[in-house]
Amino acid sequence: MTVASENAMFAASLLEKAEKLIEHSRARGLMLVTAESCTGGLVAGLLTSIPGSSDVFERGFVTYSNRAKEDDLGVDAAILAAAGAVSAETARAMAEGALAHAQAQIALSVTGIAGPGGGSAAKPVGLVYFGCGSRGAVRVEERRFGDIGRTEVRLASVAVALDLLYAAVESFA
Template identity: 50%
Template sequence: MSDFLLPDDIVTLARRVVEENAAAGRKIVLAESCTGGLVAAALTEIPGSSAVLDRSFVTYSNEAKQGELGVASDIIEAFGAVSIACVYAMARGALENSDADVAVAISGVAGPGGGSDTKPVGTVVFARLEKGQEEPEAEDRLFENTGRSGVRRQATLCALELLLP
């Protein structure tokens, strides 16, 4: 475990993200919702992360997604905050409001409540957008419901993997 009590697998992957992005000369930006800053915390645990992490937006509320990242209210109303459309807009807003080369956005249902038939607890949606790319890459995952911490841990690992060059 690291000094900050992050699991070794997260710290190991974060180290790889920092090293590989530094070697590629790439800056990254994050737009986190359900992970609440865990991806940024993992990256900043690594010495030298300031060469890679430009900034991180923790936009937990819908109002924050709209105000900080420019997510249109009609996207949230039509599709919800846990949707491909929302994380697309989050990634685009993060990239537009930073000096980064690549953005990763995350939104999900960590539980224990808040799930539905169409978006059960463990549903997490990710988007990755590189500068100059027209459309973000996106995916939704249904992680095993291992409790709130478990879902957030799995989402953090997935987001870190998306940040590898």
């Protein structure tokens, strides 16, 4: 029986990606950490649904509020005040903070607006920023999924997160 058939919580395609990421990280001897806001821990939940993930998943931070981003990850309040929680600057600071507060080599952060409310002309529903990389080498990516529904934005973000983590593991020097 495969992990996908045992685990109805996540789609088979996400489980397969997660399994490959876990295997690839294990082969490279790397530990992962996540810092999640709009996904509310779904990336960590997916990774830990894979048997043996403790070999490579060090911890996950769910920092939904600005206070949690400051307290748990050390995100500077000035960044949050100037750029907002949903910004490239915050995504970078979250990933850097996760690396600073964990025993991992690769971090992934995600912050965005899943909806249905909370969007604006400048920051619409479906806007998500990802920070991913290693110490001194965190890249930030922006995705605009559109107003496709809260669950769909969150799950699309999880899929992007897995791809970013895989690429970061692949390129780790």
